[in-house]
Amino acid sequence: MPSELPTRVHIVEVGPRDGLQNEPEQIPTQGKIEFIQKLCAAGLPTVEATSFVHPKAIPQLADSGDVMSQLADVGDTEIMALVPNARGLERAIAADLKRIAVFTAASDAFTQKNINMSVAKSLDVFSDVVAGALAGGMSVRGYVSTAFVCPYAGEIDKSRVRDVCEKLIAMGCDEVAVSDTIGAAVPKDILGTVGHVLESIPLDKVALHLHDTFGTALANVYAGLQLGVARFDASAGGLGGCPYAKGASGNLATEDLVYFLDRMGIETGVNLERVFEASSGIAKVLNRVLPSKQWQRMRAIVPK
Amino acid sequence: MPSELPTRVHIVEVGPRDGLQNEPEQIPTQGKIEFIQKLCAAGLPTVEATSFVHPKAIPQLADSGDVMSQLADVGDTEIMALVPNARGLERAIAADLKRIAVFTAASDAFTQKNINMSVAKSLDVFSDVVAGALAGGMSVRGYVSTAFVCPYAGEIDKSRVRDVCEKLIAMGCDEVAVSDTIGAAVPKDILGTVGHVLESIPLDKVALHLHDTFGTALANVYAGLQLGVARFDASAGGLGGCPYAKGASGNLATEDLVYFLDRMGIETGVNLERVFEASSGIAKVLNRVLPSKQWQRMRAIVPK
Numbered sequence: 001m002p003s004e005l006p007t008r009v010h011i012v013e014v015g016p017r018d019g020l021q022n023e024p025e026q027i028p029t030q031g032k033i034e035f036i037q038k039l040c041a042a043g044l045p046t047v048e049a050t051s052f053v054h055p056k057a058i059p060q061l062a063d064s065g066d067v068m069s070q071l072a073d074v075g076d077t078e079i080m081a082l083v084p085n086a087r088g089l090e091r092a093i094a095a096d097l098k099r100i101a102v103f104t105a106a107s108d109a110f111t112q113k114n115i116n117m118s119v120a121k122s123l124d125v126f127s128d129v130v131a132g133a134l135a136g137g138m139s140v141r142g143y144v145s146t147a148f149v150c151p152y153a154g155e156i157d158k159s160r161v162r163d164v165c166e167k168l169i170a171m172g173c174d175e176v177a178v179s180d181t182i183g184a185a186v187p188k189d190i191l192g193t194v195g196h197v198l199e200s201i202p203l204d205k206v207a208l209h210l211h212d213t214f215g216t217a218l219a220n221v222y223a224g225l226q227l228g229v230a231r232f233d234a235s236a237g238g239l240g241g242c243p244y245a246k247g248a249s250g251n252l253a254t255e256d257l258v259y260f261l262d263r264m265g266i267e268t269g270v271n272l273e274r275v276f277e278a279s280s281g282i283a284k285v286l287n288r289v290l291p292s293k294q295w296q297r298m299r300a301i302v303p304k
Numbered sequence: 305m306p307s308e309l310p311t312r313v314h315i316v317e318v319g320p321r322d323g324l325q326n327e328p329e330q331i332p333t334q335g336k337i338e339f340i341q342k343l344c345a346a347g348l349p350t351v352e353a354t355s356f357v358h359p360k361a362i363p364q365l366a367d368s369g370d371v372m373s374q375l376a377d378v379g380d381t382e383i384m385a386l387v388p389n390a391r392g393l394e395r396a397i398a399a400d401l402k403r404i405a406v407f408t409a410a411s412d413a414f415t416q417k418n419i420n421m422s423v424a425k426s427l428d429v430f431s432d433v434v435a436g437a438l439a440g441g442m443s444v445r446g447y448v449s450t451a452f453v454c455p456y457a458g459e460i461d462k463s464r465v466r467d468v469c470e471k472l473i474a475m476g477c478d479e480v481a482v483s484d485t486i487g488a489a490v491p492k493d494i495l496g497t498v499g500h501v502l503e504s505i506p507l508d509k510v511a512l513h514l515h516d517t518f519g520t521a522l523a524n525v526y527a528g529l530q531l532g533v534a535r536f537d538a539s540a541g542g543l544g545g546c547p548y549a550k551g552a553s554g555n556l557a558t559e560d561l562v563y564f565l566d567r568m569g570i571e572t573g574v575n576l577e578r579v580f581e582a583s584s585g586i587a588k589v590l591n592r593v594l595p596s597k598q599w600q601r602m603r604a605i606v607p608k
Contacts, residue, residue: 186567187526215516215560215597218523222491256519263490293519 006230008267011257012141012177012207013044015282017051017082018251019239021058023286029063031285033070038278039236040077043270044254048080048101052088068095080141084115089129093136100133101141102126102173106161107150110181114145123167130172141175142168143209148193149184158196165197165206175205177233180220183213183250187223194227207231210252212238212291217252218260225266232257237279237290253292255279273298310534312571315561316445316481316511317348319586321355321386322555323543325362327590333367335589337374342582343540344381347574348558352384352405356392372399384445388419393433397440404437405445406430406477410465411454414485418449427471434476445479446472447513452497453488462500469501469510479509481537484524487517487554491527498531511535514556516542516595521556522564529570536561541583541594557596559583577602 016036020027032050039047049071055062064081071079080099083092092100104122105111111119130140146153147161165176178194185193190208197206208224210217210233221232238253258272276298283290290296320340324331340353353375359366368385375383384403387396396404408426409415415423434444450457451465469480482498489497494512501510512528514521514537525536542557562576580602587594594600 184567186564188568212519213597214563214601215519215557216522216564218520219526219564222523222526253519259518260490260520260523263488264492293517297518 005225005264006228006266008230009225009261010045010231011254011268011270012080012231012233013039013047013236013254014209014233014251015039015236015239015254015279017048017061018233019235019237020282021051021060022240022250023060025286026060027285029066029070031282032063032067035236035278035282035285036067036071036079037073038274038281040074042274042278043268044077044275045269046078046080046099047074048082051082051084052091052095053082053084054087057084065091065095068097083129083133085125086129086132089132092133092138097138099139099141100129101143101177102129102168103143103145104164104168105145105147105150105181106156106164107146107153109152110146110150113152119164123164123171126168127171134172140173141177141207142173143177143179144168145179145181147178148180148189149182151182156193158193161193162197162200165201169201169205175207175231176201177207177209179209180211183211183216185210185220186216187219190220190223191227194224194229198227203228203230207233209233211240211250212252212256213250218256221252221257221260225264234258236275236292237283237295238292239279239282239290250291253290253295255292255294255298259294309529309568310532310570312534313529313565314349314535315558315572315574316384316535316537317343317351317540317558318513318537318555319343319540319543319558319583321352321365322537323539323541324586325355325364326544326554327364329590330364331589333370333374335586336367336371339540339582339586339589340371340375340383341377342578342585344378346578346582347572348381348579349573350382350384350403351378352386355386355388356395356399357386357388358391361388369395369399372401387433387437389429390433390436393436396437396442401442403443403445404433405447405481406433406472407447407449408468408472409449409451409454409485410460410468411450411457413456414450414454417456423468427468427475430472431475438476444477445481445511446477447481447483448472449483449485451482452484452493453486455486460497462497465497466501466504469505473505473509479511479535480505481511481513483513484515487515487520489514489524490520491523494524494527495531498528498533502531507532507534511537513537515544515554516556516560517554522560525556525561525564529568538562540579540596541587541599542596543583543586543594554595557594557599559596559598559602563598
């Protein structure tokens with residue numbers, strides 16, 4: 001284990017995709033665009049803006065093409081979108097995207113429920129998608145969902161996680177996002193599973209995608225930092241669903257992560273106040289309080 | 305730094321005192337007694353049951369004598385109460401308490417606002433209280449509030465914290481509870497300040513009292529465990545006030561801590577389901593949802 005923590009962390013903002021896809025109400029396209037642009041203005045180096053899934057699968061993201069075509073002023077931020085299949089890749093190419101993400105899991109029970117195929121089958125499908133993306137000059141991230149506990153299959157073996165990560169890297173992904181989909185993990189899981197993944201995959205290709213369902217997300221970030229991991233996903237305001245507790249937080253909130261890293265003395269290049277502004281904008285559109293604890297604090301002390 | 309984490313942790317339950325003292329509505333004495341008894345039945349080794357403050361100072365705890373006299377069935381649990389002065393000690397002795405706690409801070413600005421005296425003056429007052437308690441066969445814990453950041457004075461120097469801890473130990477306290485009163489700390493603070501305290505005070509005399517205001521509590525628990533600390537305060541259901549964000553969580557929730565430690569493979573002797581039952585009982589009395597994320601999850605999945 002490295003004795004020093006990373007001095008700089010790359011935050012991947014997933015709020016506009018992983019967060020908003022769980023919202024029951026349709027959000028106006030313009031609201032999404034402003035949200036994404038404000039996140040870019042906050043200095044987030046990567047923003048996952050939308051998903052090119054079939055509109056019937058996730059109606060909330062049916063306007064992904066419009067979001068991408070109307071997006072402007074993204075500065076130095078890298079815009080990424082989720083792509084589930086060949087049709088999605090065509091739309092991503094048409095939208096002139098430079099980076100896409102593919103989504104699989106370490107649990108067959110989970111992929112069956114979510115994308116109606118086994119993990120192996122999904123890797124087959126993605127193999128062509130990734131090849132097509134690379135041929136088109138794009139780079140690709142691979143999500144490995146349910147890397148610790150699956151809501152259907154229970155505990156997940158670390159060798160299974162590493163195997164899926166290795167296959168994603170082998171097919172051309174430059175990053176695997178090891179994901180605690182239900183937020184069940186504790187640092188022991190991070191050290192065990194992510195430590196195992198790092199035995200075969202270089203540090204700069206591993207990201208952690210954490211949920212704060214049970215309040216363990218920042219403890220897991222700390223464990224990840226101690227392993228040398230320096231890429232973390234977060235969702236502005238803590239947007240994102242939670243499979244168990246209605247009203248409880250889902251994704252690790254960007255504000256909570258930035259506060260944590262700022263105080264740890266770890267650079268992110270992200271401006272906390274500007275993330276708060278972005279979240280506050282989308283909170284107004286959603287007309288509700290967001291789960292992020294930092295967002296709630298800032299909302300309490302910032303003049304309205 | 306020890307290479308192995310502690311295998312067992314002692315949880316000090318502070319919900320009935322630190323949690324309930326912040327409730328705006330008067331809670332029936334019987335409701336408090338049932339809450340405390342259920343916490344004892346959950347296997348919590350220490351429960352801070354009330355405070356012998358002047359009834360006008362904290363009206364919510366004005367019935368502390370009645371709570372103590374009517375308390376039964378506490379099993380092996382050690383019952384503790386906060387004592388602010390000589391009069392409080394008399395009442396604690398009358399209640400046949402075996403353990404008390406005194407409350408000071410590392411910031412004069414904080415003690416001035418809270419107990420209307422400087423830290424040095426509070427240590428003078430407590431010196432007599434502790435001597436009296438020890439003479440009466442009691443043991444004493446000392447709280448060191450605002451050990452990292454003070455809401456009035458800002459950043460707190462670690463040497464100041466160690467100095468106050470040393471004075472409390474020197475006057476006869478067998479434990480100092482190093483307290484992150486506003487929940488601002490991150491693991492770097494724990495390693496710095498608590499690491500510094502541990503240079504002069506033995507591990508078994510140091511407890512961490514953490515708030516989860518910004519979602520950092522379990523990360524700080526993990527940092528504490530890495531230092532070898534094995535005594536942590538928690539509040540059932542996450543009861544407890546937060547000086548900034550209305551509705552945001554205050555004290556680290558007992559359920560969240562027990563889930564975390566259970567999954568880390570660290571023994572506590574505490575039964576999570578029974579803590580949930582205790583919290584659910586007081587939630588019914590308070591007629592509101594509690595902030596603990598585990599409590600919310602269990603409430604969502606447990607049949608009503």
